[in-house]
Amino acid sequence: THWGSQQSSTALVMEEEFQFLLCQGCQKEPRNPKLLSCLHTLCTDCLEENKPVGQCPICQAPIPQASGIPDQDNLLFANLQAKLSTYQKIVSSSDLVCDRCKDLAEFWCSECEEFFCIRCFEAHQWFSKKKSHETRKVRELKAESARQFLEGARKSSILFCSNPTHNDQNYITSIYCRGCLKPLCCSCALLDSEHSKLYCNIQTEIERRQEELGSLSEELKRKKAHFEDVYKSLKGKADHMDQVRTENQELIRKSVEHMVQLIREKEQELLEMVERQHRLGNEDLEGKLKKMEAVLKRMGASEQLVEKMHLYASDQEVMDMHPFMKGSLEELMKLQPLAVGASVQAGDFAKCKAKLQFLKDSGPPPPAEATPTSLQARWQLYALSESRRPDSPLV
Structure with missing residues (x-):
């Protein structure tokens, strides 16, 4: 199955490596991919079509939601699609324009998800100098593979405070509270003295979660062998x-x-x-x-x-x-x-x-x-x- 059509934003350049992003039901590029409790990913069209059955069309696991549409978005797949769309735009276009002034774009900020000309880039650097935004030259990105582009975007990802009133990007988090199970900025951490002994570095928590998922996956591989024997x-x-x-x-x-x-x-x-x-x-x-x-x-x-x-x-x-x-x-x-x-x-x-x-x-x-x-x-x-x-x- 080819990845999408010629008009798709992530057309054939993606090849086999990213076929996993296709809907596992119709094998098409999904709109708003949803993650089921069985961990299959389906597009909303397949879910709507399968609504009367109330089961995953791949493994027949029940879909508990009355609407037939799971609440959980597959954030990983949706974000990868968006990033691959940007990558395709970069490698296939010779006249990218600045998102601010429409001049020729020479830089890309993965955090703002915007293209900048030289003048707007300098202004962006001044305003975001405290926010750790990583910008890259467009000509460098053109020379990268899709995997390299995604890896760069992944490394530059910044976590922000979970406090709903802190929607300003100045509230960058480096702390995780194991009491309220949320990432916090320094201000929120200082104000919440009750949980101060439960704080840890956010990277430590992220690594712990990755290791936990990895351990579960390894156990599942061993159990899978028994199911295969049966x-x-x-x-x-x-x-x-x-x-x-x-x-x-x-x-x-x-x-x-x-x-x-x-x-x-x-x-x-x-x-x-x-x-x-x-x-x-x-x-x-x-x-x-x-x-x-x-x-x-x-x-x-x-x-x-x-x-x-x-x-x-x-x-x-x-x-x-x-x-x-x-x-x-x-x-x-x-x-x-x-x-x-x-x-x-x-x-x-x-x-x-x-x-x-x-x-x-x-x-x-x-x-x-x-x-x-x-x-x-x-x-x-x-x-x-x-x-x-x-x-x-x-x-």
Whole structure:
């Protein structure tokens, strides 16, 4: 699948490396990507289409929201899309203009997300000298790969105070309170003396959260191996059940070909019996296989998202997405593989084979005896003897 269309802001230049940003349902560039509790990411169009079902179309995990639209945005994917759009704009355009005065742009500020000409750049540097804004020359960015551009934007990301009244960018945070579970600026930290012993460096907390997600992901990988073993075992049993069905069908067809018309009428009865036995034996396996497939898909999505968090997530994205992801990963860790039942027994088809053997032993009658009445009588005699056996299986 190519990344978007030619008109897309993040067209083919992205290639395979960023295919994970596509909606996992329709494989298109998503609008407002939403993160489900199973850690699959879907666009709003897919969620709207799937609303009557109320389940993830990938793994059938329930979507608890009545609207069918999860509350959690995939901030990582949405922000990566925006950054890749900017990168595409930089590498594909030779006449970028300043966002302030429309002169030729020569600089880019990843924090302001704006292009500047030389004059506006100097003004920006003066006004933001205390805010640690990192600006780059456009010609340098053009020479970078998409991965290098994203890495630079990630390193320059700044965290701001969580206090809603501190929406001014002067309130940069370097402190995390483990009591109220929020990042704080120095002013808020000084005013909150009650939690002073619970403060730590914000980078320490970010590293702890990344390590926590990494540990959960590693545990999940080990657990995933058990689920894969169960899945393979169930799949093997299902394949064996299919093989038994196929062998019996072939045996029935070859035998029935040598019998008279009346016996041919019994062919369908025997085939239906085999199919019924297969269906009854296979229903449980199919249910377990679907459950294993769903869980494995969830584990795969979880593993991928944690990996991309390590590669691309900014500090703010880690802080915002960690609680939701942690809850989903811990819930997934509670799941246990289904127990695998006994092996498929060829004896499940014993009654069918017994009826077939009776037909073969009877053999095609001589021409004088080849009447529907005589053949029907033989079959009725066999059916009567079978019904009187104490261990005779029910039809």
